[in-house]
Structure formats: structure tokens, C-alpha cells
Amino acid sequence: MTNSLLQKYNVPGPRYTSYPTVPYWNEGDFTYEIWLSTLKKSFVESNSTEGISLYIHLPFCESMCTFCGCNKRITKNHEVENPYIKAVVKEWDLYCDILGERPNIKEIHLGGGTPTFFSSENLEILINGIFAKANKASDYEFSFEGHPNNTTREQLQKLYDLGFRRVSFGVQDYSEKVQKAIHRIQPFLNVAKVTLWAREIGYTSIGHDIIFGLPFQEKEDVIDTIEKTKSLQPDRLAFYSYAHVPWIKGNGQRGFNDEDIPKDDKKRELYEIGKELLYENDYHEIGMDHFALTTDSLFHSFEVGKLHRNFMGYSSSKTQLMIGLGVSSISDSWYSFAQNVKTIEEYYQFLDTNTIPVFRGHLLTEEDLIIRRHILNLMCQFETSWANPKNYFNEIPEIVIQLKEMEKDGLIEFISNGMRVTEDGKPFVRNVCMAFDLLLKRKAPDTALFSMTI
Structure with a gap:
């Protein structure tokens, strides 16, 4: 380059997790009734063949990471867990009542926020609540995002017992200076511990997320991070460019100055060094920002032309219908997009009236x-x-x-x-x-x- x-x-x-991208949605032509009609149409077309996907947004975090642009609620009060889980299960029940036939679920992804903010007991209540009215597809693939600082072996075991075989851990960078700037103090030992636990338990795809272009990041930091990553040999990696968009992410991305962020030639160097090191360590580029070992399902999907991309990111196979549950989640019926309300308070208000909490969307x-x-x-x-x-x-x-x-x-x-x-x-x-x-x-x-x- x-x-x-x-x-x-x-x-x-745009990063094109969808087309049209959200800023270009035509919300004026979208109605709740249109969303439900396309939902049912897509369900009839796909449920008995490929099944459907669920994205479940779990928004709570105990602390703010200043690189993050996700919808989250910062709290150390874990009493918020159970009411939220009950609300998500109720939203799913409302969808099941509309769909009529029992859904066959091919994919579940727990995103956040911090899914491992939730206790093993509440995660079990959530997944059992989903399958009270659904079946697992024969080739199902369930995944979740884990925070290395608070993911316990008990959580990993519980989710494995519930059918999860993929987990991704947010690493970002191992430099103490960078971690301090992004408010994500996370020693290598923590990442190593949860990675080894997941492997011992039997997870077949363990992923790490690494970011280049973070504040104060130097090429030595990228080299050190990838060398440490190599020692743990995750099955897949996301090697992202830091997206500095404080105009839409509020104060969460103003914990450092613009001049602290690598730009232009310096950022290019970070990318090229990191990519070359990944190649040298037998990782193959899969789509944008993603790398995988040849043994990982993402690599196999890329090789045979079955790789898919949606609001959850890359997945090993396509489902026509993806339902988003939880605050701010986006659903995709292929024919239309629908987004849930963005605050937890509004989300609860909709569900109190037995209404799916969609507030905007786009008809393709x-x-x-x-x-x-x-x-x-x-x-x-x-x-x-x-x-x-x-x-x-x-x-x-x-x-x-x-x-x-x-x-x-x-x-x-x-x-x-x-x-x-x-x-x-x-x-x-x-x-x-x-x-x-x-x-x-x-x-x-x-x-x-x-x-x-x-």
C-alpha cells in the first residue's frame, strides 16, 4: 500500500454490515405492519430449509471502554440482569406468536455490551427461554462475545452445555499505555486464562479481536500483541481499524486527544506490519478485517463461497431471516430492516404493552x-x-x-x-x-x- x-x-x-447503510434508510416508507409482513414472508421461505438467526443484544458493562461505539449501559448493579433477560424472552415470545410455527434456529450470537456481565444462571434462563418455543437446526452454530476480565470458567462451561461452540474475546492491544488510554486494563494473563479454559472445555472456534490505530499505539505494540496472540493460537482473528467517530459516540470516545491517534502513514504501517505477521503465522485473510486458520469454519466457508455478512459481522453460512432481540438490535428479513428502540426504559415500555419494540426501519x-x-x-x-x-x-x-x-x-x-x-x-x-x-x-x-x- x-x-x-x-x-x-x-x-x-461505510463498513457495509448492511445495504442500504443505516443513514440511508428510507424511514418514511417503513411501517411496523410492513416489517411484520416481510418477517412472515421470509420465515415461510426459509425456516424449513436454512433456519433463522438470532442476534441478542446484552447491553450492560461494568466500565466504559473509550474505543467502543456499541450501545451500552454502564453499571455495577447486577440486579439489572434478571429483568432484562425476562424482557428479551418476552420479546421472543411475541415474535413466536406472530410466526406461528416453531422456528428452527441455526445461529445465535450474544453481543454487547458485555454478555459475560450476566451470570451463568441468567444466561441459562435466556437460552432455555428461547428454546421453550424453538428448535435447534441440525447444523446450528452459537457464539458469544466474552470480556477476558470477567468471563468465568463456569460461564464458559454453561454456555458450552447450552450448545455454544464459538467465543470471541476482545483483546484490542496489550500495551499498558494504550489500555490506559482506552480504559481497558486487561493483562495478557487474563486473555490466556480464558482462551485455555475455552479450549479445554471443547470450544471449536476461539477468536480474538485486535485493533490497530488506537491512541498512542506504536508498531512495537502491534508486534507485541500479535506475538502474544500467536502463543495462544486462536482459530480466528478480527484485525480492525479503530473507527474514530466521536460525533456519534459521544463522550465515550473523547478520553484522549485527536493528535494521540495514529494517522495516515503511521496507521498504514501498523496495518501492514500486523497483516504480514498474521500471514507469517498461518492466518489467511477472510473478507474484510478477518483472518482464520485453515482449520476454522470461517476459512472453509470462504473457500467454498458460503461466507456471509450481516449486522452480526461475518458468519460461516447465510440465513435469510435474522431477528434482533434486545435494546437497539437490528433485524433483517432480507426484504426489510427493523431496529429496536435504543434505551432500556423505552424497550421495557413497549414490552409492557405486549408490543415488539421496533421504532424505525427500511423496506428494500x-x-x-x-x-x-x-x-x-x-x-x-x-x-x-x-x-x-x-x-x-x-x-x-x-x-x-x-x-x-x-x-x-x-x-x-x-x-x-x-x-x-x-x-x-x-x-x-x-x-x-x-x-x-x-x-x-x-x-x-x-x-x-x-x-x-x-
């Missing part, structure tokens, strides 16, 4: 669905094609002309009625996707919305 390419393409852009148009397929192809397989008429739209010639500049820079190459991202172009895959993003082109944001692409 040359300096000139970095300067040319390092612009604000035919154009949206076509572009979504292209962006998914690029994000999951680094290539896409418009040879099939169902994947062609009128602006393709215009997009091809725009992509010629990236072709000249060696970032993409054209194939028969399609294109692929080159090895040099992989760090710029968000920029490639932006070429297909008609909504972004038609109305460029006049305020800061997205993080930088590199």
Missing part, C-alpha cells in the same frame, strides 16, 4: 436488493459479476467507468461481465463497494457519518 494510494483512497466510508427496493448482492459478494468473496440479468442494473456501465481508476491503480481487475479485488486492493474493499453504492452517490453526506476506510 503506497502513500499515494493511501492519501487517494482514505476517505470516510428491487434496486437495493441487487446492489446488496454485489456488496455482499465483494465483502465476502472479493469479487462480483453482473453476467446474470438479475444482477444487472442500468448504472453498471457508469460504475465500470468509475472503477477504471482503481484498475489503473492495481486495486481491481475486470473479468468477463464482472470484477475482482486484487491482493493489493483488499485494504480498499470498502472503497470498491462505495462505487456500487448508488444511495451514497446520489446524496453525499454533508456532515460526518462514517469512519475512514483505511
Whole structure:
């Protein structure tokens, strides 16, 4: 990645966990009734074949990490656990009443916040509450996010007994200076302990999340973090660029000054050093920001073209319907998106009236669905094609002309009625996707919305 390419393409852009991206949702055409109709349509089409996915948002954290942009509630009061679990199970019950037939659940992901804020007993109440009205699909895959500082062996064992086989631990960086800046004091020993526990218990996919571009981070910090990571050999890794977007994340990302954050050439160096070390340690790049050993299911899915990406991130297989439970969760029926209210108080108020707590969404148009397929192809397989008429739209010639500049820079190459991202172009895959993003082109944001692409 040359300096000139970095300067040319390092612009604000979406991370494309969905298309359209949330700022471009047409909320005016969305109604609760539309959401329910697309939900039922998608359920009928997919439940008996691929099953459905659940994302469950568990928002509580005991302390604020200043790099984090998730919806969270900071508290040390664990009496909040049980009422929240009961509310999530009630929301699920309301969905089951609408769906009628028992859902077959293929995927569950517990995200946060801090899922391991919750006791083993309450996590068991949650999962048993879900399966009181649902079945496990034959090839189910359940995963959760664990905080190394407060994940206990008891929690790992309990979730394993409930069917979970994947866990990801947030590492970020092992430098004490960086950890202090992001308010995440987390010794290597804590990460090693929970990783080894998970492996002893029998988890088949253990992931670590690492971030480059954090405040005060130096190349020696990235090298040290990856060397320590190598000693634990997680099955998969997320190697993320720190997204500095304090305009939407409030005071949580103002615990340090802008000049403390590595930028441009320095941030590029952190990325390239980290990526090279991961390659040297037998990790293979899987989609954007993700790396896996050849033994991990994410690698196998990438190899056979079954990798999928949604609001939960990357997954080993696709489900057409994903229901989001909990405060601020986003659901995806493939035909529409629906988001829950963002505060716990509002969430409880909706459920007290036996109403699913959706407050906004987007109904996907035919154009949206076509572009979504292209962006998914690029994000999951680094290539896409418009040879099939169902994947062609009128602006393709215009997009091809725009992509010629990236072709000249060696970032993409054209194939028969399609294109692929080159090895040099992989760090710029968000920029490639932006070429297909008609909504972004038609109305460029006049305020800061997205993080930088590199």
C-alpha cells in the first residue's frame, strides 16, 4: 500500500454490515405492519430449509471502554440482569406468536455490551427461554462475545452445555499505555486464562479481536500483541481499524486527544506490519478485517463461497431471516430492516404493552436488493459479476467507468461481465463497494457519518 494510494483512497466510508447503510434508510416508507409482513414472508421461505438467526443484544458493562461505539449501559448493579433477560424472552415470545410455527434456529450470537456481565444462571434462563418455543437446526452454530476480565470458567462451561461452540474475546492491544488510554486494563494473563479454559472445555472456534490505530499505539505494540496472540493460537482473528467517530459516540470516545491517534502513514504501517505477521503465522485473510486458520469454519466457508455478512459481522453460512432481540438490535428479513428502540426504559415500555419494540426501519427496493448482492459478494468473496440479468442494473456501465481508476491503480481487475479485488486492493474493499453504492452517490453526506476506510 503506497502513500499515494493511501492519501487517494482514505476517505470516510461505510463498513457495509448492511445495504442500504443505516443513514440511508428510507424511514418514511417503513411501517411496523410492513416489517411484520416481510418477517412472515421470509420465515415461510426459509425456516424449513436454512433456519433463522438470532442476534441478542446484552447491553450492560461494568466500565466504559473509550474505543467502543456499541450501545451500552454502564453499571455495577447486577440486579439489572434478571429483568432484562425476562424482557428479551418476552420479546421472543411475541415474535413466536406472530410466526406461528416453531422456528428452527441455526445461529445465535450474544453481543454487547458485555454478555459475560450476566451470570451463568441468567444466561441459562435466556437460552432455555428461547428454546421453550424453538428448535435447534441440525447444523446450528452459537457464539458469544466474552470480556477476558470477567468471563468465568463456569460461564464458559454453561454456555458450552447450552450448545455454544464459538467465543470471541476482545483483546484490542496489550500495551499498558494504550489500555490506559482506552480504559481497558486487561493483562495478557487474563486473555490466556480464558482462551485455555475455552479450549479445554471443547470450544471449536476461539477468536480474538485486535485493533490497530488506537491512541498512542506504536508498531512495537502491534508486534507485541500479535506475538502474544500467536502463543495462544486462536482459530480466528478480527484485525480492525479503530473507527474514530466521536460525533456519534459521544463522550465515550473523547478520553484522549485527536493528535494521540495514529494517522495516515503511521496507521498504514501498523496495518501492514500486523497483516504480514498474521500471514507469517498461518492466518489467511477472510473478507474484510478477518483472518482464520485453515482449520476454522470461517476459512472453509470462504473457500467454498458460503461466507456471509450481516449486522452480526461475518458468519460461516447465510440465513435469510435474522431477528434482533434486545435494546437497539437490528433485524433483517432480507426484504426489510427493523431496529429496536435504543434505551432500556423505552424497550421495557413497549414490552409492557405486549408490543415488539421496533421504532424505525427500511423496506428494500428491487434496486437495493441487487446492489446488496454485489456488496455482499465483494465483502465476502472479493469479487462480483453482473453476467446474470438479475444482477444487472442500468448504472453498471457508469460504475465500470468509475472503477477504471482503481484498475489503473492495481486495486481491481475486470473479468468477463464482472470484477475482482486484487491482493493489493483488499485494504480498499470498502472503497470498491462505495462505487456500487448508488444511495451514497446520489446524496453525499454533508456532515460526518462514517469512519475512514483505511
